[in-house]
Amino acid sequence: GAVVSQHPSWVICKSGTSVKIECRSLDFQATTMFWYRQFPKQSLMLMATSNEGSKATYEQGVEKDKFLINHASLTLSTLTVTSAHPEDSSFYICSASPDPLSSYEQYFGPGTRLTVT
């Protein structure tokens, strides 16, 4: 149980275009989902926390107009990278928590590799 999927697993896009990444909890309802970004040989950095039906909470330094997060259902959150640039190339990882307002129990997805050319 507690499986989280991401789609796509990798994507290549041209500079200036937008890319949408999906995060799904397959066998549980996730009130809270988290989005992380990981650059090569670096740690995971939290970008934002999203709760179903409400606006996401972004970490300091993360542009909310560039990284659009939608958590429209209890099993799906999406991250849209708008007007992508090469510096947005990274590994994007989501996690989902079945416990409302809790970050204790997080199940991680397999990640999405984004390359912007």
Next chain:
Amino acid sequence: GESVGLHLPTLSVQEGDNSIINCAYSNSASDYFIWYKQESGKGPQFIIDIRSNMDKRQGQRVTVLLNKTVKHLSLQIAATQPGDSAVYFCAENGDYKLSFGAGTTVTVRA
């Protein structure tokens, strides 16, 4: 904000030996700590966790030790196997979010 850090970026260990991975954290208010394993190109995989009211917890081949006095966390892997080669992250839970350390790359020598 405060963050978790790791002492060593790399660790090379002989197959069959025990591994010890260390982590220092800075947020004294954190009440929950987790160790994750991440293989190349994959998401983090939960290994073991410990709450702040404990100082030791054991799992299958793994033990986590917590020293709140010096804000130090360690992961011990017994009889390290080639499949243990990966990057290991400690994470602390505080302010309703996880903060990850820098990671230690473990390489197992045959």
